[in-house]
Amino acid sequence: GNSVTQMEGPVTLSEEAFLTINCTYTATGYPSLFWYVQYPGEGLQLLLKATKADDKGSNKGFEATYRKETTSFHLEKGSVQVSDSAVYFCALRGSADGLTFGKGTHLIIQP
Amino acid sequence: DAGVIQSPRHEVTEMGQEVTLRCKPISGHDYLFWYRQTMMRGLELLIYFNNNVPIDDSGMPEDRFSAKMPNASFSTLKIQPSEPRDSAVYFCASSLKEGQNSNQPQHFGDGTRLSIL
Numbered sequence: 001g002n003s004v005t006q007m008e009g010p011v012t013l014s015e016e017a018f019l020t021i022n023c024t025y026t027a028t029g030y031p032s033l034f035w036y037v038q039y040p041g042e043g044l045q046l047l048l049k050a051t052k053a054d055d056k057g058s059n060k061g062f063e064a065t066y067r068k069e070t071t072s073f074h075l076e077k078g079s080v081q082v083s084d085s086a087v088y089f090c091a092l093r094g095s096a097d098g099l100t101f102g103k104g105t106h107l108i109i110q111p
Numbered sequence: 112d113a114g115v116i117q118s119p120r121h122e123v124t125e126m127g128q129e130v131t132l133r134c135k136p137i138s139g140h141d142y143l144f145w146y147r148q149t150m151m152r153g154l155e156l157l158i159y160f161n162n163n164v165p166i167d168d169s170g171m172p173e174d175r176f177s178a179k180m181p182n183a184s185f186s187t188l189k190i191q192p193s194e195p196r197d198s199a200v201y202f203c204a205s206s207l208k209e210g211q212n213s214n215q216p217q218h219f220g221d222g223t224r225l226s227i228l
Contacts, residue, residue, distance in 0.1 A: 042222075043117075043220050043221045044154075045219070071178060089154065099217060110147075
């Protein structure tokens with residue numbers, strides 16, 4: 001079956017640091033890949049997505065590239081802000097319609 | 112634009128009681144999903160509907176869980192009888208009809224935090 005593995009948290013960084021959150025997946029066929037963000041007390045919000053190999057999704061300074069050869073979709077941001085503190089979920093959608101999520105990575109940005 | 116609306120936001124009840132969670136999807140969306148979030152298991156898909164019809168309920172943990180979608184604008188997730196291990200945050204999400212590349216994003220509600228004592 002499908003699965004998503006992402007790095008354990010919490011990840012603690014200082015403001016303006018470079019961010020990488022690793023995500024790898026296992027799936028048959030050609031899944032679509034997503035990053036969702038969850039702020040405290042809220043539901044998940046779509047951050048970015050990519051639907052085929054070598055696509056790059058980007059939003060709010062975050063980027064992730066769909067790498068089929070390494071089955072990865074790592075999330076990056078060049079300079080994080082305190083407001084980026086949240087839980088980040090990597091997810092995939094394969095042939096079925098529901099999403100398969102990773103366990104989530106709690107990101108803490110310190111001023 | 113109104114997003115996905117869930118109610119209640121918080122529910123605390125004693126074990127053995129019936130619990131009903133409610134969801135109003137975004138108008139015009141064809142798909143509705145119910146997820147459960149716990150520290151131990153993360154986010155799990157419980158069931159989803161397409162055009163009000165349940166498509167896949169393989170994620171529903173036990174017969175104590177049931178979900179309905181009587182019309183395009185309303186869905187319920189019911190637990191009867193409830194148990195302490197059902198304590199979790201339950202999310203509802205909706206999305207448009209899938210295109211060929213299945214890249215329609217899911218829009219999530221704010222969740223219902225359920226505590227079973």
